[in-house]
Amino acid sequence: MRAARLIESAGVVLHDALVHPAVLALARGRLVDVGKRYGKVSTEQRFINRALVEAARHHEVVVRLKGGDPMLFGRAQEELEALAAAGIEAEVVPGITAALAAAAALKASLTRRGVSRSVAFLTPRVGRDESPSEWLPAAMGADSVVLYMAAGAAQSIAAQLIAAGRSPATPAALVESATLPQQRVLATSLEALASRELPRAAGPVVMLVGEAFACEDAVRQTIAA
Amino acid sequence: MRAARLIESAGVVLHDALVHPAVLALARGRLVDVGKRYGKVSTEQRFINRALVEAARHHEVVVRLKGGDPMLFGRAQEELEALAAAGIEAEVVPGITAALAAAAALKASLTRRGVSRSVAFLTPRVGRDESPSEWLPAAMGADSVVLYMAAGAAQSIAAQLIAAGRSPATPAALVESATLPQQRVLATSLEALASRELPRAAGPVVMLVGEAFACEDAVRQTIAA
Numbered sequence: 001m002r003a004a005r006l007i008e009s010a011g012v013v014l015h016d017a018l019v020h021p022a023v024l025a026l027a028r029g030r031l032v033d034v035g036k037r038y039g040k041v042s043t044e045q046r047f048i049n050r051a052l053v054e055a056a057r058h059h060e061v062v063v064r065l066k067g068g069d070p071m072l073f074g075r076a077q078e079e080l081e082a083l084a085a086a087g088i089e090a091e092v093v094p095g096i097t098a099a100l101a102a103a104a105a106l107k108a109s110l111t112r113r114g115v116s117r118s119v120a121f122l123t124p125r126v127g128r129d130e131s132p133s134e135w136l137p138a139a140m141g142a143d144s145v146v147l148y149m150a151a152g153a154a155q156s157i158a159a160q161l162i163a164a165g166r167s168p169a170t171p172a173a174l175v176e177s178a179t180l181p182q183q184r185v186l187a188t189s190l191e192a193l194a195s196r197e198l199p200r201a202a203g204p205v206v207m208l209v210g211e212a213f214a215c216e217d218a219v220r221q222t223i224a225a
Numbered sequence: 226m227r228a229a230r231l232i233e234s235a236g237v238v239l240h241d242a243l244v245h246p247a248v249l250a251l252a253r254g255r256l257v258d259v260g261k262r263y264g265k266v267s268t269e270q271r272f273i274n275r276a277l278v279e280a281a282r283h284h285e286v287v288v289r290l291k292g293g294d295p296m297l298f299g300r301a302q303e304e305l306e307a308l309a310a311a312g313i314e315a316e317v318v319p320g321i322t323a324a325l326a327a328a329a330a331l332k333a334s335l336t337r338r339g340v341s342r343s344v345a346f347l348t349p350r351v352g353r354d355e356s357p358s359e360w361l362p363a364a365m366g367a368d369s370v371v372l373y374m375a376a377g378a379a380q381s382i383a384a385q386l387i388a389a390g391r392s393p394a395t396p397a398a399l400v401e402s403a404t405l406p407q408q409r410v411l412a413t414s415l416e417a418l419a420s421r422e423l424p425r426a427a428g429p430v431v432m433l434v435g436e437a438f439a440c441e442d443a444v445r446q447t448i449a450a
Contacts, residue, residue, distance in 0.1 A: 071328035072344065077337045077437075092329035094404070096319045103296035104317035110346075112302045118363035119297065121335075122343035138343035141366025179319070212302075 003093050011059030014051060018067040018204065020180070029059070045075060049082035056088045067204075069097035073123055073148050097121075099146040101178035102206040105185055108173070108213045116143035116212040123148045124157055140164055144210035150174070151205035158193035161209060166190060171214040177203030187213065228318045236284025239276060243292040243429065245405070254284070270300060274307035281313045294322035298348055298373045322346075324371040326403035327431040330410055333398070333438045341368035341437040348373045349382055361389055369435035375399070376430040383418035386434065391415060396439040402428030412438065 007026045017035025055062040070076035120142035168191035176184040232251045242260025280287040295301035345367035393416035401409040
């Protein structure tokens with residue numbers, strides 16, 4: 001509700017590409033789509049930082065509206081530092097991150113007594129100067145693993161987890177466009193994911209791996225497929 | 226907003242002890258406090274499961290309202306399974322989990338380009354038949370670590386992380402009662418936390434460990450202490 005009030009009161013709302021239209025409809029000020037696509041990311045992040053500072057100089061309230069939560073794979077730090085450097089006060093309003101939306105969609109708790117006492121959130125996406133397997137130690141140390149931006153990478157992730165020692169029978173799930181009307185869920189195993197390439201996804205995909213995602217049949221039957 | 230509408234429409238709201246009064250005030254139906262304290266947990270969880278099923282048999286909409294997100298250290302699975310076993314349909318509405326509230330309070334992103342590409346969520350709290358050090362592998366594998374239910378355990382956690390190989394200089398923060406008016410923040414290092422026992426906290430405490438929590442001074446100065 002705090003988020004809704006801020007969006008309503010903002011003179012400018014700088015928003016990501018994936019924000020739901022019903023949320024954008026709350027805005028009374030100017031809407032600016034600063035959605036990034038992969039590619040020229042660093043240039044565009046600098047552009048967003050500048051646009052934020054500029055907007056804050058001309059309006060009492062400016063909202064930077066991201067999909068999910070800004071503090072998880074959201075590049076919030078770079079924007080907060082740009083604002084701090086310009087002497088502009090900022091507040092962070094938390095949101096629903098994709099992993100929790102996916103867990104709700106699957107009706108599978110990320111932690112579960114006697115089954116999962118730790119969860120790792122990570123991404124297989126590789127930045128410049130980063131090695132492709134850096135995500136493996138975190139994925140092997142935790143009971144449950146949630147991989148962000150996993151579209152197109154499920155087969156490779158599953159194969160690498162099996163090669164590193166996770167049992168091929170480990171439950172694994174893919175959730176595309178979590179909580180949106182076009183949501184799609186695939187609940188399967190690492191072995192099945194490793195065995196074939198999946199069709200290209202239309203929306204963002206979260207991949208979940210671990211015994212916590214072996215839902216009871218009674219629960220699974222109620223999942224909207 | 227979906228959560229608010231559900232709370233308004235529920236015939237009964239079974240709620241945790243730590244839910245904010247402003248949220249409870251949305252309810253028009255009966256409020257039942259099923260808040261658990263540590264101790265006789267398993268008995269009380271069974272009581273909650275039964276109360277949920279019973280309420281769902283007498284009301285069209287029943288809300289089980291938890292603090293944070295139900296799918297992270299929230300015991301949601303046991304309640305979902307009790308409902309499924311009774312043939313009662315359930316939906317999970319995600320919420321703001323304590324780690325993200327704490328990150329917002331600290332203005333420190335859990336992931337950060339070139340610094341942190343993975344986050345582990347875990348708890349040092351030990352259940353029956355569980356060994357006290359089970360949380361260590363997950364905490365060592367991830368760049369950022371967020372420990373739930375860390376009140377009273379900060380000194381021991383910091384000492385164990387250093388003993389396992391994390392640098393004593395690693396930034397560490399404690400956030401008590403994140404996002405509430407009585408929020409308190411302590412930003413320090415593992416070494417400092419390991420060196421002394423802290424006074425008893427009045428509210429729930431989240432502990433954050435990792436280079437991502439070494440905020441720029443310009444950002445840190447804006448943190449409400």
